[in-house]
Amino acid sequence: MRHLTAALALVATATLTAAAWDPEPPSAVSVKVKPGASKGTGELTPIAGADRLVAPLGVDPACPAKIEIGLRSDAKKPLYATMQVEIDAPLTASRSMLTSYLPPGYELGAKLLVAVPPGTKEGAYGLRLRTSAKTLSVPVDVLPVDRLDNGGNLALRRPVTASSQHVNANYPPCSVADGDRSSNGWAGGNGWNDATARAWPDTVSIALGGARQISRVDLYTLDTERYPAARYGVRDWDVQAQAGGQWQTVAQVRGNTAGSARSDFAPVTADAVRIVALASNGANDYTRIIEVEVR
Numbered sequence: 072m073r074h075l076t077a078a079l080a081l082v083a084t085a086t087l088t089a090a091a092w093d094p095e096p097p098s099a100v101s102v103k104v105k106p107g108a109s110k111g112t113g114e115l116t117p118i119a120g121a122d123r124l125v126a127p128l129g130v131d132p133a134c135p136a137k138i139e140i141g142l143r144s145d146a147k148k149p150l151y152a153t154m155q156v157e158i159d160a161p162l163t164a165s166r167s168m169l170t171s172y173l174p175p176g177y178e179l180g181a182k183l184l185v186a187v188p189p190g191t192k193e194g195a196y197g198l199r200l201r202t203s204a205k206t207l208s209v210p211v212d213v214l215p216v217d218r219l220d221n222g223g224n225l226a227l228r229r230p231v232t233a234s235s236q237h238v239n240a241n242y243p244p245c246s247v248a249d250g251d252r253s254s255n256g257w258a259g260g261n262g263w264n265d266a267t268a269r270a271w272p273d274t275v276s277i278a279l280g281g282a283r284q285i286s287r288v289d290l291y292t293l294d295t296e297r298y299p300a301a302r303y304g305v306r307d308w309d310v311q312a313q314a315g316g317q318w319q320t321v322a323q324v325r326g327n328t329a330g331s332a333r334s335d336f337a338p339v340t341a342d343a344v345r346i347v348a349l350a351s352n353g354a355n356d357y358t359r360i361i362e363v364e365v366r
């Protein structure tokens with residue numbers, strides 16, 4: 072009887088959590104088909120969202136490099152279109168094939184995740200998207216985080232730790248420093264959601280890889296049409312900088328309802344930055360952060 076009660080309690084908890092927070096399907100496995108006019112060439116054309124991919128070394132495997140891939144049909148009739156996805160070892164890709172029923176003029180798209188296993192040597196690798204008619208080669212640059220073009224964002228691809236992590240979907244802490252500010256991949260690995268409903272504060276910390284002078288932090292919270300920041304975003308937080316082993320509050324944000332907020336402060340030399348989340352909008356339940364940038 073005790074076991075049954077425990078099991079029922081578990082089911083009740085799980086059901087409640089799912090009802091309270093119903094995430095969108097993970098973007099990593101989403102496949103979108105979009106219509107267009109056929110060029111009538113009879114070909115299947117591979118498509119990539121970028122002309123090269125940068126895959127940093129030594130990052131958390133929960134936050135792999137990402138690229139949009141796709142396939143366009145200019146066949147004369149609808150068909151089952153297939154594209155092979157090949158990548159040079161030891162890199163691994165999240166899919167080896169993209170296939171779908173596709174009318175003429177239509178495009179099929181998906182997100183491809185590229186993992187760099189520990190021990191991979193830096194250098195040039197290749198990703199190939201292959202249809203029966205064509206092969207599209209996309210160079211993959213594997214390089215250390217110190218050599219990334221970070222556009223001045225000192226947090227990019229640096230190690231992240233958080234006070235907790237929600238387990239209903241994919242909300243890894245490292246996603247707040249993966250260079251992707253878009254909320255569209257929510258629940259699919261592009262944002263962090265804590266695990267302690269209605270318990271505050273929640274913290275997420277980013278190590279900067281050494282002492283850096285900083286004076287600005289930008290925070291991007293969840294903000295989509297379905298999940299607007301004014302209902303699901305972070306409302307109140309402190310920005311802290313770690314100097315000489317001590318955390319000091321350098322900025323405070325209160326009453327935020329926007330998708331992003333910029334904090335400027337007097338320059339400080341710090342080796343880590345921490346966001347201390349104190350409240351969210353709407354149900355005031357969870358912290359949902361898409362990206363944190365440090366300058």
Ligand SMILES: [Ca+2]
Binds near residue numbers: 251261362
């Ligand atoms: Ca992100």
